[in-house]
Amino acid sequence: MMAFPRLSALARPLVPWLVPLLLLAVWQAATQSGFVSSRIAPAPSAVAASAYALLISGELLHHLWSSFQRASIGFLIGGGLGFALGLLSGSIRSFELLFDTTVQMIRNVPHLALIPLVILWFGIDETGKLFLVALGVLFPVYLNTFHGIRAVDKGLIEMGKSYGLGPIGIFTQVILPGALPSILVGVRFALGFTWLTLIVSETIAASSGIGYMAMNAREFFQTDVVVVAILLYALLGKVADLAARWLEQRLLRWNPAYA
Amino acid sequence: MYSPSTRPQPTDLDSNSTPDASSGVAVSVAALQKSFGARRVLHDLDLTIRPGEFLAIVGHSGCGKSTLLRLLANLDPASSGSILLDGTPVARQQEDLRLMFQDARLLPWKSVWANVTLGLKGSRADLRRQALEALNSVGLAERADDWPGQLSGGQRQRVALARALIHKPRLLLLDEPLGALDALTRIEMQGLIERLWLRHGFTAVLVTHDVTEAVALADRVILIEDGAITLDQPVALARPRERGEPAFADLEQTVLNRVLRQDHQAAPVTPPAQPTRQQRGDASLSAAQWAAYPSL
Numbered sequence: 022m023m024a025f026p027r028l029s030a031l032a033r034p035l036v037p038w039l040v041p042l043l044l045l046a047v048w049q050a051a052t053q054s055g056f057v058s059s060r061i062a063p064a065p066s067a068v069a070a071s072a073y074a075l076l077i078s079g080e081l082l083h084h085l086w087s088s089f090q091r092a093s094i095g096f097l098i099g100g101g102l103g104f105a106l107g108l109l110s111g112s113i114r115s116f117e118l119l120f121d122t123t124v125q126m127i128r129n130v131p132h133l134a135l136i137p138l139v140i141l142w143f144g145i146d147e148t149g150k151l152f153l154v155a156l157g158v159l160f161p162v163y164l165n166t167f168h169g170i171r172a173v174d175k176g177l178i179e180m181g182k183s184y185g186l187g188p189i190g191i192f193t194q195v196i197l198p199g200a201l202p203s204i205l206v207g208v209r210f211a212l213g214f215t216w217l218t219l220i221v222s223e224t225i226a227a228s229s230g231i232g233y234m235a236m237n238a239r240e241f242f243q244t245d246v247v248v249v250a251i252l253l254y255a256l257l258g259k260v261a262d263l264a265a266r267w268l269e270q271r272l273l274r275w276n277p278a279y280a
Numbered sequence: 281m282y283s284p285s286t287r288p289q290p291t292d293l294d295s296n297s298t299p300d301a302s303s304g305v306a307v308s309v310a311a312l313q314k315s316f317g318a319r320r321v322l323h324d325l326d327l328t329i330r331p332g333e334f335l336a337i338v339g340h341s342g343c344g345k346s347t348l349l350r351l352l353a354n355l356d357p358a359s360s361g362s363i364l365l366d367g368t369p370v371a372r373q374q375e376d377l378r379l380m381f382q383d384a385r386l387l388p389w390k391s392v393w394a395n396v397t398l399g400l401k402g403s404r405a406d407l408r409r410q411a412l413e414a415l416n417s418v419g420l421a422e423r424a425d426d427w428p429g430q431l432s433g434g435q436r437q438r439v440a441l442a443r444a445l446i447h448k449p450r451l452l453l454l455d456e457p458l459g460a461l462d463a464l465t466r467i468e469m470q471g472l473i474e475r476l477w478l479r480h481g482f483t484a485v486l487v488t489h490d491v492t493e494a495v496a497l498a499d500r501v502i503l504i505e506d507g508a509i510t511l512d513q514p515v516a517l518a519r520p521r522e523r524g525e526p527a528f529a530d531l532e533q534t535v536l537n538r539v540l541r542q543d544h545q546a547a548p549v550t551p552p553a554q555p556t557r558q559q560r561g562d563a564s565l566s567a568a569q570w571a572a573y574p575s576l
Contacts, residue, residue, distance in 0.1 A: 180385040185399035
C-alpha cells in the first residue's frame with residue numbers, strides 16, 4: 022500500500038521534509054525565548070543570516086571550493102589506486118598472494134591515526150590532506166573491487182570463453198560489468214570516508230576550507246558560523262550520495278535491485 | 281585459444297535450404313580417458329557420431345556423461361585419447377561447435393539481443409539484424425530489447441539457443457538444457473530444438489536425465505555407466521514422434537529398464553577402492569572442475 026494515500030502527487034515529495042522543518046521551528050522557538058543561550062546554539066535565523074553574509078563576502082565559496090578540490094582530487098587518486106590494485110588482486114592470483122596481506126595490514130590502521138606523522142612529513146600543506154583523503158578512500162574501493170571480481174559467476178566466464186571472447190573481451194564484457202555493483206558500493210563507502218577525513222584534517226591543520234572556517238569561528242565564539250560549516254558538510258555529503266546513486270541507476274539499469 | 285574464424289560469418293538463420301550432410305560435423309572419439317586426480321571418470325571410451333545425427337546420452341548422476349560433453353566442447357582437456365571433428369582435433373575446431381549449458385548463462389548486463397550476438401563482430405545495425413533473425417527463429421523477437429532478468433526460465437533458454445545457433449554451429453552440444461524447466465515448457469522446447477535441428481542439419485549431442493526426452497529427440501540413445509558406454513540403442517521412429525504411440529512407449533521402456541537395472545547391480549559394479557567418492561555424483565565432480573578453473 023502507498024504511504025500517505027490521500028496526499029496529491031505534488032505534496033508527497035514534501036513529506037520527508039516535515040520532520041526537519043518541525044525541528045527547525047522548535048530550535049528557533051527555544052533560542053528566541055532565551056531558553057537556550059545563543060552561544061550554545063544560535064537561532065536558525067542567525068545561522069541563515071551569517072551564511073548569507075559569508076556568501077556575499079565570497080568567503081563561503083572560497084572555503085567551499087578548496088574543500089571540494091581536496092575531496093575530489095584525493096578521491097580520484099585514492100579511488101583510482103584502490104580500483105587498480107583491486108583489479109590486479111582480483112584477477113591475478115600471484116598479485117593477490119604478493120600484496121593482499123600488506124594491504125590488509127595497512128587497512129587495519131585507522132588512517133586518521135597518521136595525522137601527526139602526516140603533519141611532520143608534509144606540514145599543513147595541501148599534500149598532507151590529499152594523502153589522508155586518498156588513503157581513506159583507497160581501502161573501501163580496493164576491497165569491493167577485489168570481492169566484486171572474485172564473485173563474478175565462473176559459469177559466465179566459461180561461457181564467454183566458449184563463445185569466442187578473448188581475454189580482453191572476457192574482462193570488459195563479463196568480469197568488469199559483473200563486478201560493477203560491488204565496485205559502486207565501494208565508491209559510496211569511499212565518499213563517506215572522503216568527508217570524514219576532510220573534516221578531521223581541515224580542523225587540525227589547514228589555512229582554508231570549511232573545516233578551517235569552522236575552527237577559526239570557534240576561536241571567536243561565532244557559533245553561527247560553526248553551524249553553517251556543519252550544515253555545509255551535510256549538504257556536500259548529500260550531493261556526493263546523490264551522485265553515487267545516479268551512477269548506480271545509470272550503470273546498473275539491468276539489475277532489478279536498482280531499476 | 282581462438283583463431284579467427286575462417287568461415288564466413290553466418291547471416292541467414294531462416295534459410296530454407298535443405299539440410300545436407302556437409303552442415304553437420306562427423307565426431308569420432310577414440311580411447312578417451314578422463315581422470316580427476318585418482319578418480320577415473322571415463323575409461324577407454326569409443327564413440328562415432330555421423331554428420332547430422334542426433335545423439336542422446338543418458339545415465340545416472342556421476343556416470344561421466346557431462347564430463348564427456350565438456351570434453352567434446354573442449355572445456356576440459358582429456359587425460360588421454362582423441363576427439364576428432366571431421367578428422368581434426370577438437371581443440372582446432374572450436375568455431376564449429378557451440379554448447380548450451382544447463383543454466384542459460386546469459387549476461388544480465390546485456391540486452392537480450394546483445395547476448396545473442398556475443399562473440400560476433402560487425403556493425404551494431406548488422407549485429408542487431410542478425411540477432412532479430414535468430415530470436416525470431418526461437419519466437420522471441422519481440423523481447424530483443426529486454427534485460428535477461430525480465431525473462432522466464434524457458435525464455436532464457438530459448439535466448440541461449442538463439443545465441444548458439446547464430447554461429448551456425450555444425451555441432452550443437454546440449455548439457456541438460458531443459459532440466460530446470462517445467463514439464464510443459466520442456467515439451468515446447470523439445471519441439472523447437474527438433475525443428476531447428478531438422479532445418480539446419482547440425483550434429484546434435486544431448487545429455488539428459490530424461491529417457492522420454494532422449495527417445496523423443498534422438499536418432500540414437502547411448503547409456504553411460506561408470507565411464508563406459510553400456511547401451512547403444514538406435515531410435516528408428518518416424519518424426520514427428522508421438523509420445524503415446526506403442527512403439528515409442530516400448531522403446532522408452534526398454535531404455536528405462538536398462539538404465540534402472542544398474543541400481544540392482546550397483547554394489548558389485550562400483551570399484552571397491554573408494555566407494556564414497558563414487559557415490560558423490562555430479563555435484564561434487566563439477567565442484568572439483570570449478571576449483572580447477574582459475575578466474576582468468
